[in-house]
Amino acid sequence: MLTEPRPAKQQTGTQRKLLIVDDEEKVCHLLEQYFAHKGYTVRAVCGGDEAVALAEIFCPNVVLLDLLMPGMDGVETLKRLKALRPTPKVLMxxxxxxxxxxxxxxxxxxxxxxxxxxxxxxxxxxxNLFSPPILP
Structure with a gap:
């Protein structure tokens, strides 16, 4: 880690949505279960193409993105995710x-x-820093 992240502003009236992108299915499943248990609405996919397509309709607040994946790698996926509006926070x-x-x-x-x-x-x-709890 190079620097401490800047926290996001607290959200109002929206779900905390997390998209997990990793070519290892076990990693996807573990993280999906963990964050779903913590109250996130979670989706997980195993490739960059799937991630970009899903992000367009799912509109995640945060994306956990693997760097090394077959097909569209994490770098190209990152570029495409950052072109979306609203733009998700991306943690590599x-x-x-x-x-x-x-x-x-x-x-x-x-x-x-x-x-x-x-x-x-x-x-x-x-x-949580990038997708703080929702205010009532």
Missing amino acids: LSAVNHTEVIKGALSLGADFYICKPVNLAELERLV
Whole structure:
């Protein structure tokens, strides 16, 4: 992690929606179950093309995006997600822990970069910063 993320403003009248994008189905399933239990409306897909198509109709607040995926990789997926309106916050998740790669992802619009393996409590803290609880 390079810098502490800037928290999002609290939401009013909307669901906290999370889109998980990882080519490993087990990772998708684990994160989907974890965040659904925490009160998020969650969708998970295994590829970049699917992620962009779903994001257009699901309108997630936050996207957890793997970097290395077959087909459309995380970098191209990130570029397309950042072109959407409303623009979701994108947290990159990857086992790649190279400064140049991290800086590149952040310069392309990633809101944060998290190295795998990830601690679920820390990941939840970060997701909550970017998608705070809904005000009544």
